[in-house]
Amino acid sequence: MIGMDSVPLWILKELESEKGMQPFRKLLSTDCIGNMESTLPPMTGPAWPSIYTGLEPKDHGVPDFFVMKKGYTPDIVYYESQKAHPFWKELANKGVKCLVITPATDITLPDYDNVDMITGFPLKARTNSKELEALMRKHRFEGEPNIEKEIKAGKMDVSEASGIFAKSVRSRSDIAIKMMQSKKYGFVYVCFTETDRLQHFVLNRREWRNYLLPVYSEIARYVGFVIDTIDKNGGRLVIVSDHGAQPIRKKFLLNNWLMQNGYLHLNDKAEKEFAKEPDRKAPAEYNIREKIMKSGLRGVYDRMPYHAKRAAYVAFGKVFSGAATSKYTRMHLFDFDMKRSRVFAAISNDPVASIWINDSRFATPSVKNGKEKLMNELKTKLSKVKSYDGGKMFVNIYDGKEYYNGTKKFIPADLLVEAAEGHTIDIFNFSKDTLFMDPEDAKSGDHIRNGIFGTYPKLPDPKVGSVTQVKRFIMKHYGAAR
Numbered sequence: 354m355i356g357m358d359s360v361p362l363w364i365l366k367e368l369e370s371e372k373g374m375q376p377f378r379k380l381l382s383t384d385c386i387g388n389m390e391s392t393l394p395p396m397t398g399p400a401w402p403s404i405y406t407g408l409e410p411k412d413h414g415v416p417d418f419f420v421m422k423k424g425y426t427p428d429i430v431y432y433e434s435q436k437a438h439p440f441w442k443e444l445a446n447k448g449v450k451c452l453v454i455t456p457a458t459d460i461t462l463p464d465y466d467n468v469d470m471i472t473g474f475p476l477k478a479r480t481n482s483k484e485l486e487a488l489m490r491k492h493r494f495e496g497e498p499n500i501e502k503e504i505k506a507g508k509m510d511v512s513e514a515s516g517i518f519a520k521s522v523r524s525r526s527d528i529a530i531k532m533m534q535s536k537k538y539g540f541v542y543v544c545f546t547e548t549d550r551l552q553h554f555v556l557n558r559r560e561w562r563n564y565l566l567p568v569y570s571e572i573a574r575y576v577g578f579v580i581d582t583i584d585k586n587g588g589r590l591v592i593v594s595d596h597g598a599q600p601i602r603k604k605f606l607l608n609n610w611l612m613q614n615g616y617l618h619l620n621d622k623a624e625k626e627f628a629k630e631p632d633r634k635a636p637a638e639y640n641i642r643e644k645i646m647k648s649g650l651r652g653v654y655d656r657m658p659y660h661a662k663r664a665a666y667v668a669f670g671k672v673f674s675g676a677a678t679s680k681y682t683r684m685h686l687f688d689f690d691m692k693r694s695r696v697f698a699a700i701s702n703d704p705v706a707s708i709w710i711n712d713s714r715f716a717t718p719s720v721k722n723g724k725e726k727l728m729n730e731l732k733t734k735l736s737k738v739k740s741y742d743g744g745k746m747f748v749n750i751y752d753g754k755e756y757y758n759g760t761k762k763f764i765p766a767d768l769l770v771e772a773a774e775g776h777t778i779d780i781f782n783f784s785k786d787t788l789f790m791d792p793e794d795a796k797s798g799d800h801i802r803n804g805i806f807g808t809y810p811k812l813p814d815p816k817v818g819s820v821t822q823v824k825r826f827i828m829k830h831y832g833a834a835r
């Protein structure tokens with residue numbers, strides 16, 4: 354099994370004819386790969402555990418990277434593989450020897466036999482195998498490179514980041530290949546998360562293909578090795594992605610909309626602070642970057658060697674700082690007066706947002722009766738909101754009661770709203786003037802619901818249309834094979 358974080362069919366198709374992409378070309382030309390629906394929201398946190406356990410978020414307990422708490426303070430949540438075990442535990446118990454390399458979201462080493470493992474994103478990679486440890490040292494591999502801060506701060510160019518991510522993909526692949534050549538395994542899973550990390554920074558840039566290709570062609574090289582091995586020795590490849598990705602043109606400010614429509618209210622302190630003019634001397638970095646990219650200085654900037662770019666960026670920034678003003682103020686859940694607020698959006702800051710009704714599950718509830726009526730009113734109003742292009746802003750509005758079906762594992766969202774193509778949802782920014790905002794560098798790309806599922810050799814109808822169906826497919830394969 355090969356896992357790729359945030360890889361939709363359309364990106365593979367866009368890149369398939371490029372250099373080094375032949376193995377993907379082979380899979381696509383033989384129609385081996387199709388769409389696979391992610392969780393709601395389509396996020397790494399809930400989606401990979403659903404792939405590993407076959408469970409919905411309501412049952413594995415991870416709705417997003419955070420869960421909502423009674424006192425309105427979100428709490429970080431991890432996939433706990435001891436409680437909801439991944440399918441390779443069942444394989445290992447059946448006597449199948451497993452090699453598992455950086456499974457996204459599984460940060461725990463197995464307390465059972467038959468699995469050689471390097472733990473996955475988001476914590477530092479650890480291993481339970483001497484051979485893997487030696488290989489990690491040799492390749493200086495510690496998991497997904499932790500360079501997001503540098504990219505965000507403009508200290509690292511995305512093309513340099515792409516190179517670093519590509520190198521880390523190669524390390525994972527080389528470690529896996531070495532292990533497969535020296536030991537016999539019945540199941541091998543290697544997961545690559547670099548794709549997601551990079552895509553968030555590049556998908557709406559003109560040269561996005563050039564940034565992605567180094568990483569994708571490295572994964573292709575590993576796919577090629579697996580396909581060749583299967584052609585020679587038999588076996589089957591399963592290739593999965595937890596959700597897809599898309600370029601973002603605009604962010605919709607959802608809590609701002611809830612405020613404008615009287616559902617959500619600032620507290621007195623925030624009210625006073627937000628009334629002030631935002632600091633016009635401190636333009637957001639992405640504003641400067643956008644100005645550079647659209648100006649005549651663009652050519653100069655592009656031709657500069659990497660080490661000079663930071664200095665040029667600062668210098669150009671000064672030229673534009675008068676023009677590049679920020680009209681947005683950052684707000685948090687503690688800025689709201691919950692006693693008066695009936696509805697709020699929290700946690701999910703991506704194309705599918707989570708909305709809660711402030712009812713008796715919370716510390717200072719303001720909705721006692723008429724929750725259903727309020728929900729219906731909200732649904733009607735939300736369905737009429739216009740996107741930046743004038744179409745429907747929310748293409749799907751899901752009922753949390755249905756999706757989370759009374760889970761006791763966390764306080765479930767009441768509504769899940771999915772933004773129109775090209776839009777993501779922002780819950781943190783406030784503006785008096787607008788409900789839209791240009792995406793910052795790190796939101797150049799964001800998720801979509803469709804990831805991929807593929808097999809090689811091709812199966813006519815693998816019946817895996819969503820992340821919760823992968824486990825059953827795999828178990829069936831091993832059941833039939835034994």
Ligand SMILES: [Zn+2]
Pocket residue numbers: 358359396397398400549595596
């Ligand atoms: Zn993901």
